[in-house]
Amino acid sequence: MMDMGTRARSASRALGRLSADDRTRGLKAIAEAIRAAAPTILEANVKDMEAARKKGLDAAMLDRLALDEKRVDGIVSGVEAIAALPDPIGRELARWQQPNGLDFARVAVPLGVIGIIYESRPNVTADAGTLCLRSGNAAILRCGSESTRSSHALVDAMRAALKKEGLPEDAIQLVGTTDREAVGHMLSGLDGQIDVIVPRGGRSLVERVQMDARVPVIGHLEGLCHTYVDAAADPQKAVDIVVNAKLRRTGVCGSLETLLVDAKVADTLLPKIAAALTDAGCELRGDAKARAIVPSMKTATEEDWATEYLAPILAVSVVDGIDGALAHIERWSSGHTDAIITEDQAVADRFLATVDSAIVLHNASTQFADGGEFGFGAEIGIATGRIHARGPVGAEQLTIYKYVVRGTGQTRP
Amino acid sequence: MMDMGTRARSASRALGRLSADDRTRGLKAIAEAIRAAAPTILEANVKDMEAARKKGLDAAMLDRLALDEKRVDGIVSGVEAIAALPDPIGRELARWQQPNGLDFARVAVPLGVIGIIYESRPNVTADAGTLCLRSGNAAILRCGSESTRSSHALVDAMRAALKKEGLPEDAIQLVGTTDREAVGHMLSGLDGQIDVIVPRGGRSLVERVQMDARVPVIGHLEGLCHTYVDAAADPQKAVDIVVNAKLRRTGVCGSLETLLVDAKVADTLLPKIAAALTDAGCELRGDAKARAIVPSMKTATEEDWATEYLAPILAVSVVDGIDGALAHIERWSSGHTDAIITEDQAVADRFLATVDSAIVLHNASTQFADGGEFGFGAEIGIATGRIHARGPVGAEQLTIYKYVVRGTGQTRP
Known part of the structure; x- marks a missing residue:
């Protein structure tokens, strides 16, 4: 040696x-x-x-x-x-x-x-x-x-x-x-x-x-990735992006693990997103507010917020606007990749500036967390540390x- | 805590x-x-x-x-x-x-x-x-x-x-x-x-x-810094730079510890440099070729090539041109700061490209290894590792x- x-x-x-x-x-x-x-x-x-x-x-x-x-x-x-x-x-x-x-x-x-x-x-x-x-x-x-x-x-x-x-x-x-x-x-x-x-x-x-x-x-630690669907989200984009982020490939580090939905639009938007996911074979685990809207969800416990499933399972929480989303992400994100879906540029800018993850996205799928998609040709890994290199x-x-x-x-x- | x-x-x-x-x-x-x-x-x-x-x-x-x-x-x-x-x-x-x-x-x-x-x-x-x-x-x-x-x-x-x-x-x-x-x-x-x-x-x-x-x-390890005086060096620059690099302050990490002189000019140039250093109170320790030219030098042993003196002592070796200098530096440098003195741009370019130290200098004193001198305003240290940051x-x-x-x-x- x-x-x-x-x-x-x-x-x-x-x-x-x-x-x-x-x-x-x-x-x-x-x-x-x-x-x-x-x-x-x-x-x-x-x-x-x-x-x-x-x-x-x-x-x-x-x-x-x-x-x-x-x-x-x-x-x-x-x-x-x-x-x-x-x-x-x-x-x-x-x-x-x-x-x-x-x-x-x-x-x-x-x-x-x-x-x-x-x-x-x-x-x-x-x-x-x-x-x-x-x-x-x-x-x-x-x-x-x-x-x-x-x-x-x-x-x-x-x-x-x-x-x-x-x-x-x-x-x-x-x-x-x-x-x-x-x-x-x-x-x-x-x-x-x-x-x-x-x-x-x-x-x-x-x-x-x-x-x-x-x-x-x-080092490359886990990708406990979040997507926050804001009140000002385009509903169709929200459905398409969330389904892609969770289900395109469930075993990769950029796959979505926790969905956060703004309480202001959860009544109308969450049922649509939930139906699309369920139809595609995804299990949902929600907090009390999410289950009040989509009662077929299983109950999420604190462990679900901390779990990288790498499987067709998604944790769902209804949050109070961007402040609620930022607080949840600060508490539970692994600092790998987190996304916001909104048409409100000011809210997007605040999210992109505040969330301290290696990759933050606006109106796109977390599955883009990949060196090839970044235009790097190839990657040796996705770094979640804070020294030398971060991301692909x-x-x-x-x-x-x-x-x-x-x-x-x-x-x- | x-x-x-x-x-x-x-x-x-x-x-x-x-x-x-x-x-x-x-x-x-x-x-x-x-x-x-x-x-x-x-x-x-x-x-x-x-x-x-x-x-x-x-x-x-x-x-x-x-x-x-x-x-x-x-x-x-x-x-x-x-x-x-x-x-x-x-x-x-x-x-x-x-x-x-x-x-x-x-x-x-x-x-x-x-x-x-x-x-x-x-x-x-x-x-x-x-x-x-x-x-x-x-x-x-x-x-x-x-x-x-x-x-x-x-x-x-x-x-x-x-x-x-x-x-x-x-x-x-x-x-x-x-x-x-x-x-x-x-x-x-x-x-x-x-x-x-x-x-x-x-x-x-x-x-x-x-x-x-x-x-x-x-991390910041020691500064075992070299200056190579090439055959094409301007003699006055060589004397001024070497004296400054060794003696401006001997206790700093950018101070010169080993002088390498091209055999082609050692006969004429080394006595001048040695006299200037000795007059300023510096002890010299040379290899056999250096002592043949300046017999008043003490004898350098292998330990001298590996020592960061942080004191008015300088190790001196006569080398066979740039190849000899590069070989000595590859063997003994701590990868902090190394310099060449020459008016031959091609030789300088080769030195700057080949020596793999955090800082490589052409026609200047190794004492410039300092964040303030780089224009950084201040520094928290000079990194000699290869990850994240290097130099000031x-x-x-x-x-x-x-x-x-x-x-x-x-x-x-």
Whole structure:
């Protein structure tokens, strides 16, 4: 493991000296190599799936693990999209001069070596490895044990492509899952060789990483997302957006978990929204005011306000206007994504300014909480911490800066 | 302590809702209040100094602790300068639209609650507290025990000013130094109420914080700074810059610790630089090639390349051009500040692009590694980590962002 750290550091230094074109060339070669290795990758995935079924993994986990030709094509397109992204390294983020003539530039540089610990989704292997490459970082990947054969097949193809192009193959390394202590070693930073850890997975994984890491973590906690339907909401927009936010995909972090409806319009609007959701198979759990309007709802308890269901279940509360909505969100939001639906610009502006979540939306579905939808091409996760990066973490967010100061002989008085 | 955390969180929420003008008004009131409280502050400082002398503190520590009227004036001017800074909160950092019409803005927001753990320099109490206020953050301050009376007098004045202006006084709180467990509580994050810790002090303090903190840390490690004098250096600039970088103040993190001289000009240039340094009272420790040219130098061992002297001592190595300089810096630099002196623009560009330190300079003194010199008005420290902020940490670096997404009813396909 320590040796992997040293090799990653050395690759990261080499990467930082490459040109943007070199990194792009490497990414295109990786896309080609994955396409060419599809049969090998699918064969490995068949074995992973067999072992996973024997272990009794549930259907959702099996679905995340499974690959087919279409999904491998999707992985290849993802890498091609990352290859087409503007290279974030070397950009001048700011430039100014001081009265003594010194010229200051803040320039984007890679973070260095990024450790990514994730669950059994083979596509993350390619996404994370290539996003790191795009941003000039070396990646040390640790996949969930169920996807080990698929991930190895992917990484072998990626490394071979780098080698063939004369680029540092140790820019992408995969930690063996048979080494049970590997995660602990990664969290300890491999003797200073890992600059940041990105956990990507469920709450227990992220919490363990945040508890044990001796290295900075770009963490992703749960998305307990709210949508507030204001008195001035357009009724049809409200129905369409809420149904989409809850049900487009219920298992993603941007899915809606709690609906807040302004008491002023709840009598007329809540029955419409509730009917649309119920028709689509969603269970509703309401507070007393909501159940007084839609008696078929189950009763929500305090636990419901704190629950990220990731399932077709929605908690519903009738609140007193925007003040009630802001108070509920301040108390219960996980700071991931919250939305308002209203045609009143002043109320929208107040909501957008006041709610302190990584993403706040006006008149749109919380399911837009996704790097691709932001135009980032791809993301390595959605950060809910307040340090370094917040929201979708794409290639640009995997960089930091340095200051370049140009003088003409200045000494400091 | 837990109560302090809750009050800080509530103050930070209130601060985030204030306008820039409110924060400016609070800062101006604090400057006035410190000016008015000068007699009380100086009286408290006399008691701190008496106790410190009894404890046998060394002259350098006593000097950092001591206040007089001029130093209090300096603190007041510092706060006034921070009040005059542009308010960083609410700025639009980026804005773009996606093809579906969604409008994205990345907007600056405060970090939240910042814990600052520092040594016995009373001015840090005012600097750190007011930089946090400028950036909309609540501060929990823990000063070194020797400055406890001076810091309390300063914080009392600051809080009274906030209260008088109708602003949340818990935006600035001071942790009692009699509570020995307080630092541990702060490092554990006060039950999620502290968002980031800023250690400001010597290496042992920063290392303890980085080891024990359960909260993200914006850390400041040592400044093992290099200056490389290239064959194409202007000789007079080289002498002036090196003398200034080493000797202007030897105790600051931006002071020069290792001089690298290109072998091509060492015969002629090194004697001149060495004479200027020696005349000014600096001890030189050279490698074999340097001592062959200036035999009066002491012998440098490997330990010298790794030492931040913070004293009038300089390590000197003769290197083979820019490649030798880059290799030495990659091996030994602490990633704080490194400089090149040359009139050859291509060599300078290569140095600036390759050296991966927070600050890289061309033809200027490493002593410019300072937030004030960067035009930041003030700094809370100089970050040597690679996450969140790097180099001087001013008001702008004490913020993060959120994404504001404006739609017209978009649902995600």
